[in-house]
Amino acid sequence: MIWEVFRQEEAGDRHTHCGNVHAPDKEMATLFAQVQHGRRMQTNSLWVAPKEEIGEVDAEDTEFGGTTDKSYRWAITYNNIDASFAEEVAESEADQEEHAEKRGGT
Structure with a gap:
């Protein structure tokens, strides 16, 4: 059975895939992962998971984040502000100064 191994270098880091091991059960997979992947570099934690249990969702399968327009998150969106909005801002600033x-x- 093939087990995929994910390694965390320091506490708080994300686990990254570092390879796989061949083992008959979880205990042996954990031991093999420690020997093959845990000793090479500084390692805080290892995860082992059966290869058959790992699924993938990619861009072809779904649209990540849905279809919601989130262009407001990018500053470049605000380069083309329409005139009515600019007038609103000017009126608001004038009201604030008056108050x-x-x-x-x-």
Whole structure:
């Protein structure tokens, strides 16, 4: 049976795939993973999982994040602000200044 091995270098890091081992059961797979993959570099933790139990979902199978428009997350989106929005911002700033003067601020 083939077991996939994932290694974590330091606590808090993510586990990354580092190879596989051939073993009849989980205990032997863990031991082989320690010997083959845990001693080569600094290792905080190892995961072993049966190869048959590891599934994959890639871009062809699904759209990650759905179809929601999340362009607002990118600053480049704000380079083409329409005129009505710019007017709204100017009015809002003027209102804020007016209220600040009434309160005795700057």
